[in-house]
Amino acid sequence: MSMKVISIINLKGGVGKTISSVNIAHILSTIHNKKVLIVDNDKQGNTSRLFGVKDATKSIADIMVESCINVKTVIKPTIYNDLDIIPANMDLLEANLAVITDDEIEGKASILKNALDQVKNEYDYCIIDNPPDINLSVINALVASNDVLIPIRIDQFALDGMKDLIEQINNVETARLKGCFITQFSKNKMNLSKLEELRKSSNYPILNTVIRRTVKVEESTFENLPLLEFSKRCNASRDYVALVEECLKL
Ligand SMILES: Nc1ncnc2c1ncn2[C@@H]1O[C@H](COP(=O)(O)OP(=O)(O)O)[C@@H](O)[C@H]1O
Ligand SMILES: [Mg+2]
Structure with missing residues (x-):
């Protein structure tokens, strides 16, 4: 087994980073019988809250600051089979500052990669949910990743910041942009034509699967449940299942 890491x-x-991370991870483990590690790399800890581990004693902040940490002491099980998590909370803010300002630390961009390498034979997939930023944590995620997926919501500013992000991805030799995918899509004339435009004009690969907007998604977050556990048949559930299938074929 050699763990594939997807940011x-x-x-x-x-734009749906957290919802996508949670559901892609959950679908890989439940439908595809993969062993999956989800990494919450956002200090807001939304993914951690969803899996009930927001207040875990150890978090990704400990991975960032403790050079010889045994990563298994940070990994927590979830209530779902074959789905474990590395939690995050606000400690990550201070941890990143500590790393940035410490001149003694070498390889500041590969801290997460080195930690995840410890468990690369124990999981099939690692899904990293990231903050809306390009900070030290995100650079660490990119260096640790084989593939990158970019969720996009269609609006006037859909592609803002994409150039910078793609530049960062291209800077990391080992990370490959697998594709962008549309989330929270409402099917109407305007959006369909915007989607068409985006597919034609974008310099980036846009996956075929589109994740539709449904109120079930928001409801699932209030219940702290992955979509398949909350409403197996809603549009977004079916779309995420299709998205994972598409990605597995790429
Ligand atoms: N397909 C969808 N349909 C309806 N609401 C969605 C959908 N995907 C995400 N949302 C909602 O949009 C908001 C932002 O999603 P989230 O995954 O937290 O974004 P990010 O992690 O990029 O900030 C959340 O309130 C979530 O419930
Ligand atoms: Mg998020």
Whole structure:
């Protein structure tokens, strides 16, 4: 087994990074019987809250600051089979500052990669949920990743920041942009034509699967449940299942 690491990234907030990370990870483990590690790399800890580990004693902040940490002491099980998590909370803010200002630390961009390498034979996939930023944490995620997925919401500013993000991805030799995918899509004339435009004009690969907007998604977050556990048949559930299938074939 050699763990494949996939980062879900966009510089913008509210585009569906967390929802996508959680559901891609959950679908890989439940439908595809993969062993999956989800990494919460956002100090807001939304993914951690969803899995009930927001207040775990150890978090990704400890990985950033403790050079010889045994990563297994940070990994927590979730209530789902074959789905474990590295939690995050506000400690990550201070941890990143500590790393940035410490001149003694070498290889500041590969801290997460080195930690994840410790468990690369224990998981099939690692999904990293990122903050809406390009900070030390995100650079660490990119260096640790084989693939990058970018969720995009269609609006006037859909592609803002994409150039910078793609530049950062291209800077990291080992990370490959697998593709962008549309989230929170409402099917109407305007959006369909915007989507068409985006597919034609974009310099970036846009996956075929589109994640539709449904109120079930928001409801699932209030119940702290992955979509398949909350509403197996809603549009977004089916779309995420299709998205994972598409990605596995790429
Ligand atoms: N397909 C969808 N349909 C409806 N609401 C969605 C969908 N995807 C995400 N949302 C909602 O959009 C908001 C932002 O999603 P989130 O995954 O937290 O974004 P990010 O992590 O990029 O900030 C959340 O309130 C979430 O419930
Ligand atoms: Mg998020």
